[in-house]
Amino acid sequence: MALQPAAGARDLHPRQVDRNRQLCQRLAAVYRLWGYQEVAPPMVERLDTLEAGGGIAEREVARLTAEEPLGLRPELTASIARAACTRLADRPRPLRLWAEGSIFRTFTGDSGGQRLSERLQSGVELLGVSSAAADAELMALLLACSETLGLQASHQTQAAGGPPRRALRPARRPARRPSLQRAPGSLGLRSFGDRPPALVPGPDRSAAGADAPARGTGGGAHRAAPSSR
Numbered sequence: 001m002a003l004q005p006a007a008g009a010r011d012l013h014p015r016q017v018d019r020n021r022q023l024c025q026r027l028a029a030v031y032r033l034w035g036y037q038e039v040a041p042p043m044v045e046r047l048d049t050l051e052a053g054g055g056i057a058e059r060e061v062a063r064l065t066a067e068e069p070l071g072l073r074p075e076l077t078a079s080i081a082r083a084a085c086t087r088l089a090d091r092p093r094p095l096r097l098w099a100e101g102s103i104f105r106t107f108t109g110d111s112g113g114q115r116l117s118e119r120l121q122s123g124v125e126l127l128g129v130s131s132a133a134a135d136a137e138l139m140a141l142l143l144a145c146s147e148t149l150g151l152q153a154s155h156q157t158q159a160a161g162g163p164p165r166r167a168l169r170p171a172r173r174p175a176r177r178p179s180l181q182r183a184p185g186s187l188g189l190r191s192f193g194d195r196p197p198a199l200v201p202g203p204d205r206s207a208a209g210a211d212a213p214a215r216g217t218g219g220g221a222h223r224a225a226p227s228s229r
Helices: 014-033 077-084 132-148
Strands: 044-046 062-064 070-072 095-108 114-127 214-216
Touching (some): 014 114
Antiparallel strands (some): 095 114
16 A cells, blocks of 8 residues: 555645634635525536636646546636536526635646645635626625635735636645735735625626626636536
8 A cells, every 4th residue: 555645645634624624614604694605516527617718727637537538626616607507507696606625736846747736725706797896896705704814914915907816715735824816016905994795786687697707706717607518
């Protein structure tokens, strides 16, 4: 029996597991307060779903040996968008969803060999609406999450051209602190002040359909939801 984990993988000790759980629970409480519902997308997806929109480089997807092209999810957005336009297609829009779980990416190590990176990701998706109010809601939600995690005002979030795209990654393997993108001259954490939840109107069946843009504060590139396969 091999005693070493796979290249790029790592075991978490009990303290790290507890820390990850605490971070995710704090974030989940904020998501629910803002009206977001939890979904649990699969870890395995078809490659065409994972690569839809070009947000993830093909070389970063960990491929699986199977009868059809499959891979481990490198982020949560593509899977949530797929579910939104299939099983959740009849839900009224806007659609507020959140998810957490492990994501996997491959990379080339220092020795030139392929390595696998596993991280814990948590984030939200706001689908079926494209407006400044949606951006404002996601930014205010990000700031609320940052506050509940105890991040200081010295942290800054990247907000050029829209809401942060890779901001809510509460824990890595191993995890010590949640990681926020930092960028010189970008929006400070307390710039929005206290905002009420749900800046975007609630569900409205006359709103955009399932293939409307997906906006989110989870990791990965956010793009229009892929069509159902």
